[in-house]
Amino acid sequence: MAGNRLVFLALALLVGCGGDKGGLPAADDADRDLQRPAVDAGAPLNDQSAKPTAKSSSKVAAKPAATKTRGNALAAGTAIAAKFDAGISSRTHKAGQKLTGTVSSSVKDKSGRVVIPAGSKVHLTISAIHESENKSDKTGKLVLTPTRIVIAGISYSLSGTATAMDRTLKDRKTNAGDLAKVGAGAGAGALLGTAVSGGSTKGAVIGGVAGAAVGTQRAIETQDRDVVVPSGSRLKVVLSSTFRRGS
Helix, strand or coil, rough: CCCHHHHHHHHHHHHHHHHHHHCCCCCCCHHHHHHCCCCCCCCCCCCCCHHHCCCCCCCHHHHHHHHHHHEEECCCEEEEEEEEEEEECCCCCCCEEEEEEECCCCCEEECCEEEEEECEEEEEEEEEEECCCCCCCCCEEEEEEEEEECCCCCEEECEEEECCCCCCECCCCCHHHHHHHHHHHHHHHHHHHHCCCCCCCHHHHHHHHHHHHHHHHHHCCCCCCCEEECCCCEEEEECCCCCCCCC
C-alpha cells in the first residue's frame, strides 16, 4: 500500500507541474499585452500616397499658366487687318491728329490661339500729311503711326507701321493760287507779244492769249490734289516688335 501511495503522489505532482506549465504562457502573454507602449495619437502619419497626388496636381495646375504666357504673343512682322472708323483728307486733317480703326479679322499666334480678336480698336496718330502739288506726285504724303490697341477694354502699347490701302488723290477746286498762275502766264505772254510785234496792241492781245494758255496748263500741272482716305477703307498695321497680350 505504501508503494502505491508513492506512485499516486508522483503522478499527482507530475500532473500539477504540467498544468502549471500550460498556464504560464497565457499569463505571460497577458503580462506582455499590458506592457505594450501606448500609441502616440499626435505623431504624424506616414501617408505615402498623399505626396504623389500633391505633386501631380501641382504639375497639372502649372501647365495652363505656362502655355498661356507663350500663346499670347505675336512676332514682329505680323500683319493686322483693320478698317478706318472715319475718313481722312489733307484738306481738313493735320499732323498730330488722332485716328482709330477697327480690327476686321482676328489675329492668331502660331498655335492657333486668338491674340487680337476682331473688333479690337487700333489707335493711330497722323505723323505727316500733305496734298499733292504736281501731276508727277501720284500719292501725296500720309504717314500714320500706330500707338496702341484696345482689347476687351484693356489698352496695350503697339509699335509698327500703318498703311492706308485705299487712299486716293482728289483735285481741289480752282483757287486764288491757280488763278494767279493763269494771270502770270497771260501777263508774260502779253509782254512778249508786244515786244515781238513792235509794240502793237494786236501783238499784245495775241501774246496774252498764248500766255494765258501756258498759264492755264501750268496751273493744271501744279494744281493741288488732296490725299483722301475713305471711311471704312482698308488699314494694314505691321508689327515692328513682339506684341504680348498680358499674362
